[in-house]
Amino acid sequence: MTSDGLARAAAAGIHCLAIPTPFAVGRVNTYLIDDDPLTLLDTGPNSGTSLDALERALVDHGRRIEDIELLVISHQHMDHLGLAAIVARRSGAAVAGLDLLAPWVARYGEAMEADDVFAAQVMADHGIGEDVRLALLAASHAYRALGAACQVTRPLADGSVLSLRDRELRVLHRPGHSPSDTIFHDERRGIVLGADHLIKHISSNPLISRPLDVPLSEEPPARPPALRIYLDSLRATRAMDDVDLVLAGHGEPVLDHVALIDDRFKMHARRARKIRRLLADGPLTAHEIAGRLWGTVAVTQAYLTLSEVLGHADLLVAEGRAVEERGEDGVVRLRAA
Numbered sequence: 001m002t003s004d005g006l007a008r009a010a011a012a013g014i015h016c017l018a019i020p021t022p023f024a025v026g027r028v029n030t031y032l033i034d035d036d037p038l039t040l041l042d043t044g045p046n047s048g049t050s051l052d053a054l055e056r057a058l059v060d061h062g063r064r065i066e067d068i069e070l071l072v073i074s075h076q077h078m079d080h081l082g083l084a085a086i087v088a089r090r091s092g093a094a095v096a097g098l099d100l101l102a103p104w105v106a107r108y109g110e111a112m113e114a115d116d117v118f119a120a121q122v123m124a125d126h127g128i129g130e131d132v133r134l135a136l137l138a139a140s141h142a143y144r145a146l147g148a149a150c151q152v153t154r155p156l157a158d159g160s161v162l163s164l165r166d167r168e169l170r171v172l173h174r175p176g177h178s179p180s181d182t183i184f185h186d187e188r189r190g191i192v193l194g195a196d197h198l199i200k201h202i203s204s205n206p207l208i209s210r211p212l213d214v215p216l217s218e219e220p221p222a223r224p225p226a227l228r229i230y231l232d233s234l235r236a237t238r239a240m241d242d243v244d245l246v247l248a249g250h251g252e253p254v255l256d257h258v259a260l261i262d263d264r265f266k267m268h269a270r271r272a273r274k275i276r277r278l279l280a281d282g283p284l285t286a287h288e289i290a291g292r293l294w295g296t297v298a299v300t301q302a303y304l305t306l307s308e309v310l311g312h313a314d315l316l317v318a319e320g321r322a323v324e325e326r327g328e329d330g331v332v333r334l335r336a337a
């Protein structure tokens, strides 16, 4: 069954190709844009299953991988860009992506390693034990080959316009879910290709990631305030009043982005109140807070839940409602102010 949103997109020449991934999130939505150049937004992960699915989905539209002329990457996550190098090599397509993303994806292996080192430090700082850290790093290593290095041949500046024959897409950097999240706004049609910036059925997690503007050879400074960055991006998207269709990277299209973003704001406000209440019993590490909020999920999804709590910790600290203190054990705890 095709939703109204996808039918409208198809009428505008944008076809959703849902490609399987091995991740809990399920399929990733890539989009074939029937235009000149023939454009593909995102690819699915680097696996035989995904490549096969992508090829068959293209055939359904009378196309082959070799026909793709422009490949656009929405952000740095492997379920979105894993096949980019293969698609680019087989098709000779130009590869467009945010300028900040280009050096990261060109050195994908090293960049992932640096991200893991950064994440391991954040986890150690905030009370995640070595056993869980090692398990998560092992999982990250196991998944790494689902992405691959790729050359971005057309770096895109934030605010620039990607022009195809039948449409102009405004390139907008919306960091938060990842540091490179980029959305593409067809201002004339009111359509946004939003990737993982805004997803209808799950709140897009503001994962704490190594900043893109710090060279791999350099030690990054303090962790970025991921939730604050994400909420700023959501506010910018909420203010886009000429949008009535957001095509998401997972799940159904978003037809009322303002209502959905307002729901997200409410959810985050509720969570902030809950965390503030937990601190009434005394200082807690972010990992302990995650455990009280989510139980065992705070172990199986330790980095995700830690990122979420730290995002709120940053906001509480900024509002003067909590302070962060590093104990003699080197672990940071949050205390009510």
Ligand SMILES: [Zn+2]
Pocket: 075, 077, 177, 178, 196
């Ligand atoms: Zn993502």
